[in-house]
Amino acid sequence: MKIAVDGMGGDYAPQAIVEGAVLAAQELNVDIILVGHEARLERELDRLQAHKLPISICHASEVVYMDEAPGMALRRKRFSSIRVATELVRSGGAQAVVSAGNTGAALAASTMILKPIKGIDRPAIATLLPTQKGSAILLDGGANVDCKASQLFQFGIMGHVFAKSVFHKPSPAVGLLAIGEEDSKGNEVTKEAFMLFKHSDLNFLGNVEGKHFFQGMADVVVCDGFIGNVTLKMCEGLADMYGQALKTSLTASPWRRLAAWLLRSALTEIRQRVDASEYGGMPLIGVNGTCIIAHGSSTPKAIKNAIHMAKRLAEEQVTERIQEDLERNSDILDVDDNRRSKLWRQIRSHMSFRGEREVDDAASEPHDELPSSHIPLL
């Protein structure tokens, strides 16, 4: 198993990346191809005395930096490390690619070079998050901003296959992120997607509310990339606020600092329980090849974990399995979008929606339950 690692992408590249690659080569039984500036990568390998490990270097003279516009940079920089690394997967020189660099560039490279799987419009970013029961996948995490119902359905299939691989469950439960559990709750796109899921052979749970995500109600939760990205970042912000509040309160006096020191093992335990960085990377699924996007600020350990995930997904042939699942559900997706929209409108007009439609359009679809502005902490 050969894995191409973008040696130049990430806030701490190439040091942290090469260190992570060395850890992976030592522990994971993989061959690593470090892609990037040869001399700089050599220097890092020298520093780590890692020349006996199964690590080779593939030279790439350019780098797409974090603040560059992805599409533009990718087009201009034909010899950028992310582009060369992705080309390695296309040519069969590697079985997977891992990058902690510019996410947009990694996404664009995989879409342009590896191309979406037949039947998939665009790839999605699958995000593994901790839940009260273990972990769950939210997708799309931000690759696709405006999605059609058929795309949400494709995300469901991709998430289902990915979940089978990472959770080792025969039939992972798939839910649709919405504002209420009833079938009729959602926006126009999710309501239409609901019908597609309902007629598929997936283990479809129905609508899942935000608060149920962290309760671990579903293995896979589907939403469009705008909602996924906004939501994930809101959660990141909230977690950060909690962390700050804890820090401020627990260090406010010498007495509290002492008590907090006594509780340090408990605090570490909590961090481990709710921190997702252990997963190391997010797969970009739906293209012909395995791509893992690692966070820009990845530590060597996170890079090693990302390589581990890449190895696992490549071994379990997630791409091929998505193709199979798509074929099995092709009749649902074959109906073209316009016809399905029409169909859905017809179905809807026959559904009574509990007779509310007649009252007042403005008042007919408020949802019953409000999010609590009350955020319980303890």
Next chain:
Amino acid sequence: MKIAVDGMGGDYAPQAIVEGAVLAAQELNVDIILVGHEARLERELDRLQAHKLPISICHASEVVYMDEAPGMALRRKRFSSIRVATELVRSGGAQAVVSAGNTGAALAASTMILKPIKGIDRPAIATLLPTQKGSAILLDGGANVDCKASQLFQFGIMGHVFAKSVFHKPSPAVGLLAIGEEDSKGNEVTKEAFMLFKHSDLNFLGNVEGKHFFQGMADVVVCDGFIGNVTLKMCEGLADMYGQALKTSLTASPWRRLAAWLLRSALTEIRQRVDASEYGGMPLIGVNGTCIIAHGSSTPKAIKNAIHMAKRLAEEQVTERIQEDLERNSDILDVDDNRRSKLWRQIRSHMSFRGEREVDDAASEPHDELPSSHIPLL
């Protein structure tokens, strides 16, 4: 100042509601009209020996229960407490209404009975949340599922006026919830809304990312009700998971329980810092009248706080001020939606989007920065 309180709505109605009304009558210099079943409300007032307070009862024989379909229930139950209470505001018998009952019913009642303010398509739920700098408003919290750009703009105006009133700032900063700070980041609707905000006289910050919300970057953050609701509930779920993790870890041994007990004042401090229940209620803004929706599980203190917020908004004539702001920005909203869409498409086709468009449509709009699946806690 007379405030109509739905005495029958809420998980702990009528007890908690009447207790909250009594607290408000004692502390806030308001007259309360409790709306609901006369005998039951009388019994509660007897129990609390509150007959000397400025609290009167307005009989309403029916109740819309929490699990009822709002529109239907409201149409059938002409003498429901929420309907009668809202009618009191319309007739001038009260200056505001507070309900902890079925949110959809409160929303439908205010829309049907009080009607949206001229220039506002539909009301929105404004949610006050704690941030690292104090608090901020997210709207819409769930009243409107599919929104047009003009509606998002209306939410911005409503949020701006509400923020002026609650934060006492002359020019609160308004942001648009999106997936990146650059002007071009967002979905079709937010990109169009961006242009409206940019040409308004609001203090418009531009796009605000989810993680910046809790950093307190903006006073008001605008999104559609689907995204708002999903996001708020995700945050609620995450907060709950953190609370559980803390509880489990801090009570795992007698030693830890002791240390946690020593830290109890710090833990209470943290809860107060990040818990939004102190606010008591969420205003439904954009109708001709003041409506506060309190959480179903409101305690008497939360009800009192909701009444306090109702009083404040009614005193500060938030409704009238929204009307003024709308008129000042009427030229922006006057352009009808179709024309604006066309205009926006024209503007967009002239914008180069940093030249990316040409590359590959699939690869041209990935965003640069991914949400961290790493949720930092400490």
